[in-house]
Amino acid sequence: MQEEIEGVMNAARKHHELFENALPLIASENITSNTVRRLLASDLSHRYAEGDIGNRFYQGCEYIDEIEKLTMRYAKELFEAEHVNVKPTSGVNANIAALFALTSPGDGIMALSVSDGGHISHSRFSVPSIRDLKLKNLPFDPKEMNIDPDRMEKEIKENKPKLILLGGSLFLFPHPILGARKAADEVDAEIVYDASHVLGLIAGKKFQDPLREGADVVTSSTHKTFPGPQGAIILCRNNLRDEIDKAVFPGTVSNHHLHHVAGLAVTLVEMKHFGAEYASQILSNAKALAQSLYEENFDVLCEHKGFTESHQIVVDVRGYGGGDAVAKKLEKANIITNKNMLPFDKTPEAPSGIRLGVQELTRIGMKESEMREIASFMKRVVMGEEDENRVKEEVIELRKGFQHVQYCFDGEDAYKFPEAFSF
Numbered sequence: 001m002q003e004e005i006e007g008v009m010n011a012a013r014k015h016h017e018l019f020e021n022a023l024p025l026i027a028s029e030n031i032t033s034n035t036v037r038r039l040l041a042s043d044l045s046h047r048y049a050e051g052d053i054g055n056r057f058y059q060g061c062e063y064i065d066e067i068e069k070l071t072m073r074y075a076k077e078l079f080e081a082e083h084v085n086v087k088p089t090s091g092v093n094a095n096i097a098a099l100f101a102l103t104s105p106g107d108g109i110m111a112l113s114v115s116d117g118g119h120i121s122h123s124r125f126s127v128p129s130i131r132d133l134k135l136k137n138l139p140f141d142p143k144e145m146n147i148d149p150d151r152m153e154k155e156i157k158e159n160k161p162k163l164i165l166l167g168g169s170l171f172l173f174p175h176p177i178l179g180a181r182k183a184a185d186e187v188d189a190e191i192v193y194d195a196s197h198v199l200g201l202i203a204g205k206k207f208q209d210p211l212r213e214g215a216d217v218v219t220s221s222t223h224k225t226f227p228g229p230q231g232a233i234i235l236c237r238n239n240l241r242d243e244i245d246k247a248v249f250p251g252t253v254s255n256h257h258l259h260h261v262a263g264l265a266v267t268l269v270e271m272k273h274f275g276a277e278y279a280s281q282i283l284s285n286a287k288a289l290a291q292s293l294y295e296e297n298f299d300v301l302c303e304h305k306g307f308t309e310s311h312q313i314v315v316d317v318r319g320y321g322g323g324d325a326v327a328k329k330l331e332k333a334n335i336i337t338n339k340n341m342l343p344f345d346k347t348p349e350a351p352s353g354i355r356l357g358v359q360e361l362t363r364i365g366m367k368e369s370e371m372r373e374i375a376s377f378m379k380r381v382v383m384g385e386e387d388e389n390r391v392k393e394e395v396i397e398l399r400k401g402f403q404h405v406q407y408c409f410d411g412e413d414a415y416k417f418p419e420a421f422s423f
């Protein structure tokens with residue numbers, strides 16, 4: 001093989017080796033089943049299918065139509081949605097499309113600030129600016145780590161936004177959709193709920209149900225707690241169908257990623273069969289890891305509320321050098337986390353916290369006893385001044401027993417680099 005190509009292949013092999021031997025705790029990631037991996041490597045990744053089912057701009061789309069039809073059907077069934085669009089290629093793409101569909105330049109919008117858990121695409125750095133929207137942040141209660149429901153209702157009525165954007169990236173507890181709906185109805189606003197982080201929990205019916213609680217539109221990436229290929233989905237009521245569809249194609253997507261759509265279909269089926277059990281174990285694991293870290297003397301947020309009702313745990317690590325230093329230290333022991341701003345952080349330069357997500361560890365079969373072991377590894381690295389390499393050896397040993405993806409039909413050796421097309 002060409003030397004230049006071998007360099008790329010070797011880096012990819014090493015990446016696989018790292019993740020076969022690490023504890024992936026990034027809250028926005030997951031791993032797919034092998035059927036999904038096969039579809040991602042299929043010819044679908046080479047094709048174009050601009051347009052809609054039965055009305056494409058290109059020939060050769062007969063089977064692509066079949067796949068997209070099935071994907072939409074499975075998504076509608078699983079999420080009990082009147083309409084779905086499976087074309088957005090990422091969560092940000094879905095948010096851009098939804099906000100362009102439902103607002104006009106100059107309209108007001110309310111969303112969480114990034115330090116309170118909003119995603120960057122909810123902030124003045126992204127869609128609200130490019131759409132020229134007047135952004136007002138939703139009031140947040142840092143003690144409860146949630147939107148302040150009373151102030152939210154009051155401020156919605158005062159500010160009369162056109163759109164309220166709920167959901168976020170730091171997302172421990174269900175957001176007050178019912179209250180937002182009540183206030184939104186008084187000022188004729190629409191509610192978009194960004195479920196990117198919690199879609200897998202919603203699929204398993206273990207979190208709030210945004211469509212039933214009053215969201216008009218749900219946007220979501222499909223690869224965080226929902227363990228599908230990278231991409232996104234929009235769910236909405238039938239009355240918004242045309243605006244949403246137009247804002248996706250041709251508004252913000254030309255060709256959607258057909259191999260990802262096929263992978264999404266398979267993951268929807270996996271979640272139909274295993275979603276409840278998977279989501280329930282995620283919640284138990286998150287609580288177990290939070291409790292164990294707390295007992296190891298970490299400053300885990302929201303002890304008074306049982307720490308979390310999602311896949312996420314937030315730890316204030318200012319006492320140990322801050323989020324950046326702690327995440328880098330943990331990485332040396334093959335414990336993969338990320339630094340995260342906490343509500344009192346004024347700038348993104350020195351985040352005070354780390355955010356942990358247990359969805360991928362759950363997907364590979366880990367349960368409460370492994371969570372306790374991981375908390376002890378983290379204590380030894382962060383507080384114990386222990387050589388990270390010694391902990392790393394134990395992490396690698398622990399991972400040996402967890403190489404297969406669960407809650408799907410074929411998860412054997414799912415971290416292995418695909419050396420050959422033997423499938």
Ligand SMILES: Cc1ncc(COP(=O)(O)O)c(C=O)c1O
Nearest residue numbers: 028090091092119168169196221
């Ligand atoms: C709440 C939220 N929305 C949107 C996104 C963006 O998703 P994507 O990376 O698929 O564009 C993220 C990513 O982490 C997120 O946390």
